[in-house]
Amino acid sequence: MSDDLYREQILEHYKNPHHFGELPDADITQEGDNPLCGDVITLYLKLHDGKLGEVSFRGRGCAISQASASMLTDMIVGRPVQELKSFPTKDLLEELGIQISPARMKCATLSVNTLRVALNGDNHEED
């Protein structure tokens, strides 16, 4: 784990996010926010044969929240929906690869929480 919260990869995802924009014909559109920070993201999911065929997001907020959303889209596209319903938070945190302080954890996990709400209707992470 890097102790540099703003390592190059994070900043790169923040400045040039992957899968950024709307999917006009999305099957599921889910908004998520951290009212305390003002971080907002909207996930657009298009399903195909039980898999996540296409994904995109829009949002604004801190670098951690937006970079994590960008990374998440890379990690989930093409994967079986059944599997994504219980997508583990720790997988995203490992991908982020930085020490997240308790105060910033909700920024780092906004995207994955929003994904679980999108697919399950709520945010119960499988243990």
Added chain:
Amino acid sequence: MIGARGINAEAVRADFPIMGRTINGKPLVYLDSAATSQKPAVVIDIMDDYYRRYNANPHRGVYTISEEATAAYESARQRVAAFINAASVKEVIFTRNTTEAINLVRYTWGRVNIHRGDRILLTEMEHHSNLVPWQLLAQEVGATLEFLKIDDEGLLQLDELDDRLKGVRLLAITHQSNTLGTINPIKAITAAAHRAGSLVLIDGAQAVPHMPVDIKDLDVDFYAFSGHKMCGPTGIGVLWARRALLEAMPPFLGGGDMIKRVKLRDASWNDLPWKFEAGTPSVAEGIGLGAAVDYLGNLGMDQVRAHERTLVDYALEKLEEIPGIIIYGPRDPEIHGGAISFTIPDIHPHDLATLVDREGIAVRAGHHCTQPLMDRLGVPATTRASFYVYNRPDEVDQLVSGIQKAQKVFA
């Protein structure tokens, strides 16, 4: 020759043990005093001394250390009363903080005096602690909330104040905005409210620590503030209210200390101020607040205000040089207290606060418990730097250089 004295920030810093702290190998630059101030050694020591030498439950003990505890606690109350120029020490109710003081008014005066259809006038710049209690009261009794708007410089729009006050029962307003730094013209607003027959409650959490506050001169009805923002400890705050109002109000919390005579089915209330102080009080914290007002009194509140005015003037000038920065709140340091909110393009306030923390600089990022104000400003969050007696102009320079470093990271 008070005016010639001035605040020697270097000498003041020596009074605050935390100023020796380093963060990430750099000296702490503490720019978050609007959230809570640091504590001078005299405050820390006097609380330590209480616990070591005369810790006892005050007010009814007949033995020596309980009498000492009572004397120290009540002496602190007297000095707080003098500090705000209250007419009587009986008008100084110790609470946990500003929030509890405002809620005390909501539950006691509010429930008796605010009825269905009554109007409570607030402002767009209120801290949640002077907003949510009134939302709850309004929902409970069916009252209406109305709001004075702010202009783009963060000043209250007062041109139609007399009209807005018609039929209002309570005007609840902050003395100084914790987010914008705006110092509101409380005396004039209060006079207008009284002409209209409304009572006035002031959230003074950001004012009493930073400027001379004279309750008699302001002529308000309720005034709330916190100890921890004025060099005192957490867990102690003050509700000042007019004696006649306090006499007429029902008690707040029931229990020990607030009673005179208790029978199985009813009780009578203690005299002021103890009628509103149920249970064992925060004795050490009260004593600590007493030491804090002594400390501030020795510095001189006019000098504290002058020191912060100078810092704010300098900080506004320096911050304005940062490309793209947006500063919220008045440009005139005469009406801008020691808190400055700003945003930097393309850097979220949380990222900025995290990055300057690497340089040892503590600033706050977020909505500052003023979400409706953030909506009004059209931003999700701001970064806020706030100043106090121990801050120096070179710390403003360090903040500016920290922001410039952050801009390089995000460039």
